[in-house]
Amino acid sequence: MAQTITQKIFARAANRKFVDPGQSVWLNVDVLLTHDVCGPPTFDIFKQEFGPDAKVWDPEKVVVLPDHYIFTANEHAHRNIDLLRKFAAEQHLPNYYDVGTDRYKGVCHVALAEEGFNLPGTVLFGTDSHTCTSGAFGMFGSGIGNTDAAFILGTGKLWEKVPDSMKFTFEGQMPEYLTAKDLILQILGDIGTDGATYRAMEFDGEAVFSLPMDERMTLCNMAIEAGGMNGIIAVDAVTEAFVKARTSKPYEIFTSDPDAQYHSMYRYNVEKLEPVVAQPHSPDNRATVRSVAGTPITKSYIGSCTGGKITDFRLAAKILKGKKVAVTTNIVPATVHVAAQLASETYEGQTLQEIFESAGCNIALPSCAACLGGPSDTVGRSVDNDVVVSTTNRNFPGRMGSKNAGVYLASPLTAAASAVTGKLTDPRDFL
Amino acid sequence: MDTIIQGKAYVLGKNIDTDQIIPAEHLVYSLSNPEEVKLYGKYALSGVPTEQGGLPQGNIPFVEEGNFTSPYTIIVAGPNFGCGSSREHAPFALKVAGAKAIIAESYARIFYRNCVDGGFVIPYETTKPLNKSILTGDELSLDMEKNTLTNLTQNVTYELRPLGDVVNIVQAGGIFEYARKNNLMASSQEA
Numbered sequence: 086m087a088q089t090i091t092q093k094i095f096a097r098a099a100n101r102k103f104v105d106p107g108q109s110v111w112l113n114v115d116v117l118l119t120h121d122v123c124g125p126p127t128f129d130i131f132k133q134e135f136g137p138d139a140k141v142w143d144p145e146k147v148v149v150l151p152d153h154y155i156f157t158a159n160e161h162a163h164r165n166i167d168l169l170r171k172f173a174a175e176q177h178l179p180n181y182y183d184v185g186t187d188r189y190k191g192v193c194h195v196a197l198a199e200e201g202f203n204l205p206g207t208v209l210f211g212t213d214s215h216t217c218t219s220g221a222f223g224m225f226g227s228g229i230g231n232t233d234a235a236f237i238l239g240t241g242k243l244w245e246k247v248p249d250s251m252k253f254t255f256e257g258q259m260p261e262y263l264t265a266k267d268l269i270l271q272i273l274g275d276i277g278t279d280g281a282t283y284r285a286m287e288f289d290g291e292a293v294f295s296l297p298m299d300e301r302m303t304l305c306n307m308a309i310e311a312g313g314m315n316g317i318i319a320v321d322a323v324t325e326a327f328v329k330a331r332t333s334k335p336y337e338i339f340t341s342d343p344d345a346q347y348h349s350m351y352r353y354n355v356e357k358l359e360p361v362v363a364q365p366h367s368p369d370n371r372a373t374v375r376s377v378a379g380t381p382i383t384k385s386y387i388g389s390c391t392g393g394k395i396t397d398f399r400l401a402a403k404i405l406k407g408k409k410v411a412v413t414t415n416i417v418p419a420t421v422h423v424a425a426q427l428a429s430e431t432y433e434g435q436t437l438q439e440i441f442e443s444a445g446c447n448i449a450l451p452s453c454a455a456c457l458g459g460p461s462d463t464v465g466r467s468v469d470n471d472v473v474v475s476t477t478n479r480n481f482p483g484r485m486g487s488k489n490a491g492v493y494l495a496s497p498l499t500a501a502a503s504a505v506t507g508k509l510t511d512p513r514d515f516l
Numbered sequence: 517m518d519t520i521i522q523g524k525a526y527v528l529g530k531n532i533d534t535d536q537i538i539p540a541e542h543l544v545y546s547l548s549n550p551e552e553v554k555l556y557g558k559y560a561l562s563g564v565p566t567e568q569g570g571l572p573q574g575n576i577p578f579v580e581e582g583n584f585t586s587p588y589t590i591i592v593a594g595p596n597f598g599c600g601s602s603r604e605h606a607p608f609a610l611k612v613a614g615a616k617a618i619i620a621e622s623y624a625r626i627f628y629r630n631c632v633d634g635g636f637v638i639p640y641e642t643t644k645p646l647n648k649s650i651l652t653g654d655e656l657s658l659d660m661e662k663n664t665l666t667n668l669t670q671n672v673t674y675e676l677r678p679l680g681d682v683v684n685i686v687q688a689g690g691i692f693e694y695a696r697k698n699n700l701m702a703s704s705q706e707a
Binding site for chain 2: 109122123125126129134153154159161162164165211212213214216228229230231232233236239240278279282283312314367457458459460461479481482483484486488
């Protein structure tokens with residue numbers, strides 16, 4: 086029986102030969118991810134339900150990456166880090182990346198990839214909706230709440246409904262002014278913020294496979310913005326090279342059968358697409374940058390699991406080299422590793438960090454920072470009637486802080502070009 | 517559990533995301549310390565733009581300034597309620613504020629799972645949009661046996677979609693209670 090890649094991963098994790106969309110199955114979980122916002126309540130529920138002396142099902146499979154509220158004076162946020170630290174010590178969790186130590190990494194979805202936790206064919210659940218990011222590695226990744234995570238901590242299993250799959254094929258050669266962010270915003274404008282609810286979003290086509298891993302992660306990252314259960318991209322040589330450079334753990338590669346059934350199929354030619362933004366206040370409120378060019382902005386923000394990876398900064402540096410920003414521009418590398426790359430990678434004789442500093446950008450420490458607003462002292466948090474152009478993933482009211490602010494979601498090229506002019510600007514004006 | 521839930525309606529629009537249900541800056545409070553838990557009630561739905569809260573009139577807060585609980589028991593909304601982040605603090609905050617059920621056209625997956633598996637609020641789906649005909653403050657009665665919603669103020673009854681597969685988890689009060697009743701916690705460890 087023909088199956089999609091997502092069905093095959095479900096079947097493997099449920100010890101079955103095949104599974105049907107709509108059927109609920111118990112999955113064996115390969116990795117459970119949590120962080121400082123949802124870890125403490127998850128651990129509370131775990132102890133309440135399994136007993137104060139209960140042990141997690143497999144300490145190797147629990148990955149704890151604090152990343153949300155790190156560089157803040159907020160005492161409750163500090164207490165959450167203390168609670169993670171205490172639980173990790175009690176449970177002897179080897180994969181805890183403590184704040185204030187050289188083990189600290191930064192944004193969990195990017196760190197998972199860097200540290201070799203993303204393995205093709207595996208099942209990852211995380212207490213964060215952007216856990217779908219890891220689908221770029223031909224694996225299943227999906228977000229869950231604290232109660233479900235506590236259930237996994239005790240049993241290593243979770244029930245899940247097998248999703249229908251939607252297929253998005255991008256043909257053609259990627260133009261230099263287009264990024265993965267433009268592709269996913271294009272899809273969101275077409276299908277809406279609930280266009281993929283409870284479904285898998287499978288990305289395919291030569292343009293997708295021409296992208297580096299971090300760009301593929303951007304595509305899968307925003308599957309949740311369409312309501313998707315997961316985003317997924319088949320494994321190729323690029324995926325395998327990335328994985329093998331970081332881990333020697335075994336993995337299994339699955340591919341969709343040619344006659345697999347899809348809920349729906351969409352085809353795009355990237356050579357005909359344009360840079361786009363999602364206007365306030367919804368990720369599906371798409372407009373071409375040209376159609377809204379000239380809209381004044383007060384801030385530009387380049388960071389997060391969506392738009393704070395090395396490729397995002399390489400692209401931004403191409404535009405910011407030798408220029409000055411006209412508005413407050415925050416550069417927030419997702420992880421410590423990305424921050425180190427900013428200091429070591431060069432473009433036309435300058436490091437990326439030098440390019441950003443010379444342009445007048447503020448470079449912040451790696452964390453989720455203002456992507457979700459955060460405590461009042463968070464770097465880049467929107468205030469009053471700010472109009473922000475941002476490489477992050479959500480722009481619902483209040484998402485980056487102020488309820489009265491407007492956020493335009495954009496590619497790093499568009500965010501950089503707009504930073505220079507102080508108005509929404511098509512990156513083709515600078516390339 | 518009670519099969520009838522009666523109380524006042526609080527009406528919202530579409531795509532009410534988790535940042536509107538409980539803004540991210542409040543996620544730092546403990547979900548187990550009773551004094552801090554009250555704050556989740558205080559800030560429930562505080563991220564909804566003022567003019568979009570308590571439709572059709574708007575400008576009606578779910579929780580009055582200075583209070584920790586809401587006078588509204590049943591939330592009525594459009595499609596895609598609970599989209600956005602995975603924070604279980606969202607259905608938790610609604611429960612702490614005093615909400616018992618949501619009647620929406622559809623839900624985002626993680627929010628729906630959290631409502632059911634955590635046993636916080638009961639997420640019913642409507643067969644047609646109700647957030648235009650029900651007004652904030654109307655007295656509603658939800659019958660979970662008949663899957664109907666009666667607007668006592670307007671004297672009209674609507675059919676709701678049955679809860680389907682999850683009704684047993686909802687009735688048990690959450691996934692842990694359900695799993696214990698059905699010996700699933702043991703069997704899920706063996707399989």
